[in-house]
Amino acid sequence: MNSAEASIKKLNCSITPRHLTELRRDLWNDEPLPATLVFQDQIKVHAEIAYRGAHTRKAKKKSYFINHAGRKKVKGESEFHLNAEYYDPSFMRNALSFKFLDLIGLIVPHWEYVKFYINGKYEGIYLKLESVNEDFAEKHRLNPCSIIYAIDGDANFSLHSDLDKSLKKNLLQGYELKSGNKSALMRLTEFIVFVNTATHQEFEKRITEYINVRQYLSWLAGVVCLQNFDGFVHNYALLLDEQTNQFIIIPWDYDATFGRDVNGTDMGAEYVRIEGYNTLSARLLAIESFKNIYAGLMNSLLDQTFTTKTITPMIDDLFAQLEPEVQGDPYVGKYVQEFRQEPRFIKDFIQARNDFLSRELSNRGWK
Structure with a gap:
């Protein structure tokens, strides 16, 4: 349950000394190793564990990907992620972002905090995060669908690499099929070609064949408010509805938000422009009717939702849940003092970001 009233439960991972040594030998090995999970000293599950993340693998406190052996489902899930939140001094940016994005009508992964142990040794507070996979789709009644992950900065809906600006050798650079039919990758290729080659008139007329435009613009407005710089070309999943043949976009991994980047550095409140980034967003906002929809969504968010009045109770709720536990985290x-100062930092960011975006709306005549 996504609620700060819920107590933080224990999750113990038992792994043999040989497999634990193997796990720790190579940070970049994605091959999972056998383990046993015990949830709250009750539910015992055979599983597999591996490190997850990119730059976070170098952190002292590791993040993990865990799947149940034989794809067995426990409480409706067969795999999940354990995020260390090591570079987020608040421990709450992911959770707070998902609460906000859920509030504005987006479909978001389920999350909960856990106290994580390996062979009985306490590893600290972790965010247990639902995978966006077939279980996720079934739970949200999104079937039948195929799911494609944006796995790096090349998932920018462009013909050019976001990483080195060269022409892509493969338009599917940055994308990976998570579940469903391989034909979804063909549809994505077709979509990217359309986004980059369609005339202005053709784009306006036919873009809804490929994507739910209002849902995408809601996502864009949310990412812009939260200032998730990586979120425009990374940290999302595309779900292809096999009945409508339309994509919808699902947010993922939002720890670099509310004024801090992936390393926890202060970004300021004016770092990300109001239009966001990526080729698809630029083309949509070049169409007057779509720009007006986006402006309306943004105005509504800044008036009612992305405000200190609305988000402060969420911050205080999460802090109250975390504060007694974070002090005991070995990492x-x-x-601890920085953690206690973060709620004020986040609240100040929300106000400053709201002020900046409101000025941008006014300067562009989007009010």
Whole structure:
């Protein structure tokens, strides 16, 4: 349950010394190793564990990907992620982002905090995060669908790489089929070609064949408010509805939000422009009717939802849940004071970001 009233449960992972040594030998090995999970000293599950993430693998506190052996489902899921939140001094940016995105009508992964142990040794507070996979689709009644992950910065809906600006050798660079039919990748290729080659008139007329435009613009407005710089070309999933043949976009991994980047550095409140980034967003906002929809969504968010009045109770709720537990996290130590200062930092960011975006709306005549 996504609620700060819920107590933080224990999750213990038992792994043999040989497999634990193997896990720790190579940070970049994605091959899962056998383990046993015990949830709250009750539910025992055979599973597999591996490190997850990119730059986070170098952190002292590791993040993990866990799947149940034989794809067995426990409480409706066969796999999940354990995020260390090591570079987020608040421990709450992912959770707070998903609460906000859920509030504005987007479909988001389920999350909950857990106290994680490996062979009985306490590893600290983790965010247990639902995978966007077939279980996710079934739970949200999105079947039948195929799911494609945006796995790096090349998932920018462009013919050119976002990483080195060269022409892509393969338009599917940055994307990976998570579940469903391989034909979804063909549809995505066709979509990317259309986005980059259609005339202005053709784009306006036919773009809804490929994507739910209002849902995408809602997502864009949310990412812009939260200032998730990576979120425009990374940290999302595309779900292809096999009945409508339309894509919808699902947010994922939002720890670099509310004024801090992936390393926890202060970004300021004016770092990300109001239009966001990526080729698809630029083309949509070049169409007057779509720009007006986006402006309306943004105005509504800044008036009613992305405000200190609305989000402060969420921040205080999460802090109240986390504060008694974070002090005992073995990787926090001297940073407890920084954790206690973060709610104020986030609230100040929300106000400053709201002010900046409101000025941008006014300057563009979008009010």
